[in-house]
Amino acid sequence: MLLVHFLREELGLTGTKIGCDTSQCGACVVSMNGSTVKSCTCLAVQADGAEIATIEGLANGSELHPMQEAFWDNHGLQCGYCTAGMIMTAVEMLERNPHPSSDEVRAGLEGNLCRCTGYQNIVKSILAAAEKMDGHAHNDETGGHAHHDH
Amino acid sequence: MYAPEFEYHRAATVAEAIQLLSSNEDAKLIAGGHSLLPLLKLRLARPSVLVDIGRISELKGITISDGTVRIGALTTHWEISSSHDLEHACGIMAEAAGGIGDTQVRNRGTIGGNVVHADPASDWPTVLTALGAKFNIQGAGGSTRTVEPGDFFVGPLTTTLGEQEVLTSIEAPTLGHHQRAEYAKMAHPASGFAVVGAAVVVTVEGDVCTAARIAVGGLVPVPVRMTSVETALVGKALNQENIAEAASHASNDLQGEILGDFFASAEYRKAMAEVEIRHALFHATEVSHH
Numbered sequence: 261m262l263l264v265h266f267l268r269e270e271l272g273l274t275g276t277k278i279g280c281d282t283s284q285c286g287a288c289v290v291s292m293n294g295s296t297v298k299s300c301t302c303l304a305v306q307a308d309g310a311e312i313a314t315i316e317g318l319a320n321g322s323e324l325h326p327m328q329e330a331f332w333d334n335h336g337l338q339c340g341y342c343t344a345g346m347i348m349t350a351v352e353m354l355e356r357n358p359h360p361s362s363d364e365v366r367a368g369l370e371g372n373l374c375r376c377t378g379y380q381n382i383v384k385s386i387l388a389a390a391e392k393m394d395g396h397a398h399n400d401e402t403g404g405h406a407h408h409d410h
Numbered sequence: 411m412y413a414p415e416f417e418y419h420r421a422a423t424v425a426e427a428i429q430l431l432s433s434n435e436d437a438k439l440i441a442g443g444h445s446l447l448p449l450l451k452l453r454l455a456r457p458s459v460l461v462d463i464g465r466i467s468e469l470k471g472i473t474i475s476d477g478t479v480r481i482g483a484l485t486t487h488w489e490i491s492s493s494h495d496l497e498h499a500c501g502i503m504a505e506a507a508g509g510i511g512d513t514q515v516r517n518r519g520t521i522g523g524n525v526v527h528a529d530p531a532s533d534w535p536t537v538l539t540a541l542g543a544k545f546n547i548q549g550a551g552g553s554t555r556t557v558e559p560g561d562f563f564v565g566p567l568t569t570t571l572g573e574q575e576v577l578t579s580i581e582a583p584t585l586g587h588h589q590r591a592e593y594a595k596m597a598h599p600a601s602g603f604a605v606v607g608a609a610v611v612v613t614v615e616g617d618v619c620t621a622a623r624i625a626v627g628g629l630v631p632v633p634v635r636m637t638s639v640e641t642a643l644v645g646k647a648l649n650q651e652n653i654a655e656a657a658s659h660a661s662n663d664l665q666g667e668i669l670g671d672f673f674a675s676a677e678y679r680k681a682m683a684e685v686e687i688r689h690a691l692f693h694a695t696e697v698s699h700h
Contacts, residue, residue: 262413262447281411283448283515284600295488295517300411301447302518305418306440306464349513356492370602371512 263297264288266304267314275315275344279373286372289345290314296352298371315344318351327351327389336385338376346372350386358395362387413450420462424548424576427463431574432550434459439576441484444511444519445527469522469578474499479582483522487511490521499584502591502609506537509595511602522577525562528569528632530669531603535563536627537593539635540609543582549575563632588620589613594690595628596682598673604628605674608686610694617647624687626660629668629679638662639687648695657688 267273267290276299279287283301290299291313318325327347330336337343346369353360353368360368365386366379374382417434421427431437438457440446441464449455463469469484472493479500481490490496491508510516510524510533524534525545539559547555549572562569571577585591595607606628613621622643624636642656660683670676 265412281451283444286512286514289514296514297518298514301444301514303413303418303440303443303447305420306443306462352513368513371514 261304262300263290263292263302263304263307263312264299266307267299267312273314273316277341277344279341279345284371284373285342286345286349287342289348289372291348291352296349313348315347318347325351326393327354327386330385330389330392331382334381334385334388336378336382338374338378342372342374342376346374346382350389353386354390354393358393359390360386411451413447414453414456416450416457417459418462419459420464421466424463424466424468424578425552427461427466427576428548428550428574430459430461431576434461437461439463439526441523442486442518442520443523444515445523445529463576472496474584477584479503479584481521481580481582483525483577483579484520485522487516487519487521487524488513491516500541500582500591501585502537502541502593502611503582506533506593506609509533509593509597509602521580525580526569526571526577528563528565528567529603530566530631531598531601531605531628533593533595533604533607533627535559536604536607536625536633537609538580538582539563539625539627539633540593540611540623541582541591542611542623543580545577546579546581547571547575548578554578559633560635565631585611586613588615590694592690592694594686594693596686606679606682606686608683608690610687610690612643612648612691612694614648614695617649619643619646619648624690626664626683626687629670629676629683630664631667631669634663634666636660636663636687643691648691650692653688653691653695657684657691660684660687 267276277287279285283298288299289296293310349372365383419430437459440460440462469482471482473480487507487510491504497504545557591611593609595604608626611623622640624639625633627633638659639656642659646652668676
């Protein structure tokens, strides 16, 4: 069983999407032990004992993560299918590089496809989040994390 | 897409992994899974047993000492691309790793998995061939052997790694004060895989090239050393004219099978090999190619 199937079908965490199934589109990106993975290219058993963060775990209760808020404020989505993966990738991007240039944001999104072709506002959202977070990339990690041991 | 059914074992040590390979005829190793899982989903591989070596700590990490970089087979492309020590010791490795796939592929994909998968469009085989790397392999009964890339890569997705052997680490020489190394690739715009990749390692004293190792990949079943280009370069000043002249010998070294597909014909790739060699040499010697 793939990690993405475990998250969606066993845990009911359907925020994570399946797009291409071939590790290209990034709709299934989740964070595993602090670094992003395409959950369609990871066996659930490989994640045994790992800390998995999905889009459901980003908000702190009713308070959205600054990245979620930035996507909302800047209309960083059209149909929304790629959004969960985009946001998970963007959060890690700012952890590794808190003040990216527009080019660096675009390069950092190479593993995430938006078929509405809405990259302009996605890049704008991430840059806005970077400014708002001002280097404080590590959000308080609470709620919504799937932690499973077998 | 779903992978076919398989039995799953997680090995705690290399010896245990080899034991599991020995006792299961149709077993395959899995590390990051970024070559194997896509094959499983497409039913291009159907092993009945998977042996997960992904948590064997002895296979992880980068150590640099006595002029040698040693990278554990399970080290991810991300770990390699973000290593400052490696950037100083052998920058071409950090640079090449950063150009593989995308962030998530680099986070999970391992150098060892990449090398044993032996995809002709991969970057590592070309870079490691130019560097004169060595592959350390462990086999049954604790036996070990060391193989050079030229004796390891046999053809597309085919190597001399035995069915009961594990690639444990990769060693490459650190680059000396007078050495420059660079990897230039024409990347497939969708996948990032190399349509053509060229890796150069040159020694420059004054402005004269005193030694050169050049390899190309992407367009050939296994990486090919560009010995004619190397010979044409050694003893010459590394200026724009001499680099272009030396690179023009590339076709001499590309007499074997050239790969071509819908995206890029064999003829086109062959022409681009010369261009990428030139780019790599220009970058390595910081000669502007504009």
